[in-house]
Amino acid sequence: MNAVLKPAEAQFEAMTPSWLPAVARVEQSAYEHPWTQTNFSDSIHAGYRAQLLTAGSPPDAALIGYFIAMKGAGEVHLLNITVAPAHQGQGWAPLMLDGLAVWARSQDAQWLWLEVRVGNTRAKAVYERYGFRHVGTRRNYYPAGPAGLGGATKREDALVMSLPL
Numbered sequence: 001m002n003a004v005l006k007p008a009e010a011q012f013e014a015m016t017p018s019w020l021p022a023v024a025r026v027e028q029s030a031y032e033h034p035w036t037q038t039n040f041s042d043s044i045h046a047g048y049r050a051q052l053l054t055a056g057s058p059p060d061a062a063l064i065g066y067f068i069a070m071k072g073a074g075e076v077h078l079l080n081i082t083v084a085p086a087h088q089g090q091g092w093a094p095l096m097l098d099g100l101a102v103w104a105r106s107q108d109a110q111w112l113w114l115e116v117r118v119g120n121t122r123a124k125a126v127y128e129r130y131g132f133r134h135v136g137t138r139r140n141y142y143p144a145g146p147a148g149l150g151g152a153t154k155r156e157d158a159l160v161m162s163l164p165l
């Protein structure tokens with residue numbers, strides 16, 4: 001477990017290509033079915049909102065977490081939000097949701113949308129506490145079960161959640 005950081009020690013910054021290996025390492029440590037480094041670089045090139053939460057300055061900057069969001073007509077869709085395992089349980093996800101919501105409003109969005117695995121009770125609780133409500137279900141949306149050779153054959157439903165801004 002890393003030293004506990006305070007919000008005043010953290011900053012938002014853009015997810016630039018030089019951060020991608022560190023982002024991919026955190027992603028692999030946080031998910032059974034992680035995004036690839038290419039998924040992140042494609043998101044940057046697509047112009048998605050790709051933000052990091054970091055502490056300290058290079059070369060010793062710590063990566064606390066990150067989010068990727070896509071702007072649509074009057075809404076913003078959260079595609080990925082992750083807190084590095086060593087920094088989980090310290091309130092960083094709500095802080096990143098604040099950063100996302102402030103930016104979304106500046107883009108004239110009226111809604112935030114996201115999908116979450118039905119089995120991801122921790123993330124679901126974070127979103128509900130933030131004000132998101134369950135508005136639908138996408139059947140068999142995610143790969144599930146052991147990842148690896150041959151790929152996953154099982155699937156898991158996604159809850160669709162939204163928050164009015």
Ligand SMILES: CC(C)(COP(=O)(O)OP(=O)(O)OC[C@H]1O[C@@H](n2cnc3c(N)ncnc32)[C@H](O)[C@@H]1OP(=O)(O)O)[C@@H](O)C(=O)NCCC(=O)NCCS
Pocket residue numbers: 030031081082083084085087088089090091092093094115116117120122123126
């Ligand atoms: C879900 C996630 C984004 C929440 O971020 P976070 O900064 O840890 O959120 P919080 O600090 O608000 O903690 C949320 C709750 O989870 C609990 N928690 C967080 N990390 C924990 C851990 N490693 N072990 C046990 N409980 C933990 C906290 O105690 C808290 O519960 P409480 O409010 O009842 O005390 C983060 O756990 C994460 O990145 N998980 C892996 C990736 C993921 O699932 N992303 C979301 C995909 S939709």
